[in-house]
Amino acid sequence: MKAMNLNGVQGRRELxxxxxxxxxxxxxNKLKHYMDVDSHAKENGTxxxxxxxxxxxxxxxxxxxxxxxxxxxxFRVRLYDGNTAFLNLxxxxxxxxxxxxxxxxxxxxxxxxxxxxxIDWMENDERPLMRDLYWQMVMLQLKPxxxxxxxxxxxxxxxxxxxxTFDSNIRTSLRNNxxxxxxxxxxxxxxxxxxxxxxxxxxxxxxxxxxxQVSDLRAGAYSxxxxxxxxx
Numbered sequence: 001m002k003a004m005n006l007n008g009v010q011g012r013r014e015l016x017x018x019x020x021x022x023x024x025x026x027x028x029n030k031l032k033h034y035m036d037v038d039s040h041a042k043e044n045g046t047x048x049x050x051x052x053x054x055x056x057x058x059x060x061x062x063x064x065x066x067x068x069x070x071x072x073x074x075f076r077v078r079l080y081d082g083n084t085a086f087l088n089l090x091x092x093x094x095x096x097x098x099x100x101x102x103x104x105x106x107x108x109x110x111x112x113x114x115x116x117x118x119i120d121w122m123e124n125d126e127r128p129l130m131r132d133l134y135w136q137m138v139m140l141q142l143k144p145x146x147x148x149x150x151x152x153x154x155x156x157x158x159x160x161x162x163x164x165t166f167d168s169n170i171r172t173s174l175r176n177n178x179x180x181x182x183x184x185x186x187x188x189x190x191x192x193x194x195x196x197x198x199x200x201x202x203x204x205x206x207x208x209x210x211x212x213q214v215s216d217l218r219a220g221a222y223s224x225x226x227x228x229x230x231x232x
Contacts, residue, residue, distance in 0.1 A: 011098030015198040024194040038154035051078045052179035053225045056141040147173035167195040172228030
């Protein structure tokens with residue numbers, strides 16, 4: 001069945017598993033013979049992702065995730081490899097079993113205004129996603145809560161538009177939302193945990209499905225934001 005659309009964005013299927021570093025090592029050595037490494041990765045095959053997540057005083061976003069609600073949204077501002085000159089505002093939405101991601105560019109000055117609560121300019125911004133965030137901040141009192149860092153390794157398989165990612169070295173800023181500060185204090189979560197995510201369109205090719213049949217994977221709706229909030 002063809003994936004549905006949300007605001008012009010095609011939905012993708014997403015599977016998540018928690019695994020150990022050793023399980024990651026074994027699976028990686030299998031995948032590299034069949035899948036391509038992400039061209040954006042550094043020489044060691046990984047890149048660093050930093051995101052600041054939005055939530056409110058009632059922890060609406062975190063609680064919806066914990067409860068496994070079929071319809072939920074999550075806003076974040078993201079940068080790669082410490083490059084604060086290239087920021088994206090992203091909205092990740094869950095509708096039943098499909099995941100949708102919308103994004104737009106945002107600059108450092110705009111983020112600092114949002115961080116300080118100066119948001120009136122967002123109401124009539126030309127970017128629909130920025131206006132969407134404005135109303136969420138007004139009506140639900142969303143604000144940037146915590147920064148999450150992790151290393152990502154990506155394998156790509158063009159048939160089915162498959163992306164297999166390994167996210168490790170997950171760290172949290174606790175309640176500090178200063179995402180642009182390269183010297184922000186980050187606290188390690190569980191160093192042995194690797195989050196495996198498998199994303200694809202209409203189908204998961206059989207060869208990839210077979211490769212992913214490794215033992216003792218713990219399937220679940222894991223979230224790096226949720227893990228980070230366990231520490232503060």
